[in-house]
Amino acid sequence: MDDYQDYRLFQELSLLLDHADRLVLRQFRLNTLQYNALLLLDTDEGWRLTDLSERLLCERSTVTRLVDYLESEGLIARSPDPGDRRSQRVTLTAAGVARRREAQAAIEEAIGRRFSILNSEEERQLIAMLKRLRTVVSAEIAEIEAASSEASSTPS
Amino acid sequence: MDDYQDYRLFQELSLLLDHADRLVLRQFRLNTLQYNALLLLDTDEGWRLTDLSERLLCERSTVTRLVDYLESEGLIARSPDPGDRRSQRVTLTAAGVARRREAQAAIEEAIGRRFSILNSEEERQLIAMLKRLRTVVSAEIAEIEAASSEASSTPS
DNA sequence: CGCGATTTGTTGCGATTGCAATTGTTGCAA
DNA sequence: TTGCAACAATTGCAATCGCAACAAATCGCG
Numbered sequence: 001m002d003d004y005q006d007y008r009l010f011q012e013l014s015l016l017l018d019h020a021d022r023l024v025l026r027q028f029r030l031n032t033l034q035y036n037a038l039l040l041l042d043t044d045e046g047w048r049l050t051d052l053s054e055r056l057l058c059e060r061s062t063v064t065r066l067v068d069y070l071e072s073e074g075l076i077a078r079s080p081d082p083g084d085r086r087s088q089r090v091t092l093t094a095a096g097v098a099r100r101r102e103a104q105a106a107i108e109e110a111i112g113r114r115f116s117i118l119n120s121e122e123e124r125q126l127i128a129m130l131k132r133l134r135t136v137v138s139a140e141i142a143e144i145e146a147a148s149s150e151a152s153s154t155p156s
Numbered sequence: 157m158d159d160y161q162d163y164r165l166f167q168e169l170s171l172l173l174d175h176a177d178r179l180v181l182r183q184f185r186l187n188t189l190q191y192n193a194l195l196l197l198d199t200d201e202g203w204r205l206t207d208l209s210e211r212l213l214c215e216r217s218t219v220t221r222l223v224d225y226l227e228s229e230g231l232i233a234r235s236p237d238p239g240d241r242r243s244q245r246v247t248l249t250a251a252g253v254a255r256r257r258e259a260q261a262a263i264e265e266a267i268g269r270r271f272s273i274l275n276s277e278e279e280r281q282l283i284a285m286l287k288r289l290r291t292v293v294s295a296e297i298a299e300i301e302a303a304s305s306e307a308s309s310t311p312s
Numbered sequence: 313c314g315c316g317a318t319t320t321g322t323t324g325c326g327a328t329t330g331c332a333a334t335t336g337t338t339g340c341a342a
Numbered sequence: 343t344t345g346c347a348a349c350a351a352t353t354g355c356a357a358t359c360g361c362a363a364c365a366a367a368t369c370g371c372g
Contacts, residue, residue: 002279003271009286014170015213016293023300057171059330086337086350114292115159123158130165136270137172144179215360242320242367
C-alpha cells in the first residue's frame with residue numbers, strides 16, 4: 001500500500017541518524033563503524049578480523065583499515081592467533097576501554113532522547129517490525145548474491 | 157527501555173537496505189543518491205542545485221558531482237536560470253525519463269516485496285513512528301549545528 | 313549609488329568504503 | 343608427501359562524500 005512512503009521515511013531517517021551520530025562521535029575521533037567495532041571488542045579473547053567484518057556488515061578490507069586506525073589511536077591491539085598463523089586477534093587496550101566508555105555515554109544519551117518519544121508498547125512493535133524486515137532484506141541480499149556468484153561460476 | 161535495541165536494529169536494517177538497493181540499482185548505472193535525484197526531477201521547471209542538496213540531505217558539492225555524472229550519462233540537462241545568473245536549472249532528458257522508469261520499476265518491485273510482510277495497520281503505525289523520530293532527530297541535528305556555528309562565529 | 317554580506321555553484325583535499333588481486337597459511341585428498 | 347582448494351589479511355584502485363576555500367552574482371543597507 002504505502003510501501004514507498006515507509007521506504008522513503010526509513011531512508012531519510014537513516015541519513016539523519018547517521019548524520020547525528022557522526023556529529024556526536026566526532027568529538028571522540030570515531031566514526032560510526034569504528035565505534036561499533038569498539039562496542040564489540042573486549043580485553044580478553046579478542047576477535048578475528050573476518051568475524052568482525054561479518055558482524056559489522058562490511059568488507060574484510062574495510063576491517064583491516066579500521067583496525068589500522070584504531071591501533072594507531074592506541075585503542076586496540078593486534079595479537080597473533082594461537083591456533084592459526086593466518087589469523088589475528090584484536091583486543092581493547094586500557095585506552096580503548098576509556099574511549100569507548102566516553103563515546104558510549106554520549107551516544108546512549110542521544111539515543112535515549114530520540115527514542116523517548118516512543119512508549120514501551122510502541123517500542124515493542126517497532127522492534128518486532130524491524131526484525132521481520134531484517135529477515136526479509138537479508139534473504140533478498142543473499143538471493144541476489146547467490147544468483148550473481150552462480151552466474152559467474154557457471155557461465156552456462 | 158530498549159532504546160538501544162531499536163537503534164541497533166535500525167542501523168543494521170539501514171545497512172541492509174542500502175546494500176540491497178545498490179545491488180538493484182547497479183544494473184541501471186545508478187547509486188541511491190543518483191536515483192533519488194532522478195525521482196525528484198521532471199522535464200519542466202527544473203531544480204536548482206542548492207534546492208536539490210537540501211532535499212537530498214547532502215552537500216552542494218555532492219550535488220555538483222552528481223549532476224556532472226547524470227549529465228555525462230545524458231539523463232539530465234543543465235540550463236541557466238532565467239532570473240539569477242548564479243543558478244542553474246536541472247531537468248530530465250528523454251533518456252532520463254526512460255532510465256528513471258526502468259529503475260523505478262525494479263526498486264518499487266523490491267520495496268513492495270520487502271514491506272509486504274507488514275499489514276496496513278502495522279504500516280500505518282510504522283509510518284507514524286518514523287515521522288515522529290524524524291522530527292526529533294532533525295531537531296537534534298539543528299541544535300548541534302546551531303551550537304557549533306554559533307561557537308565559531310562568536311568565539312567568546 | 314556603493315560596498316560589504318550572502319548566496320550559488322565549483323574545486324581541492326582527505327576520509328571512507330567496496331571490489332579485485334595478491335600473499336601467506338591451512339586443510340584435505342590422492 | 344604433495345598438490346590444490348579454501349581461508350585470513352592486506353593492498354591497489356576507483357567511487358563516493360563531507361568540508362573548506364573560492365569566484366561570480368545578487369542583495370541589502372547606509
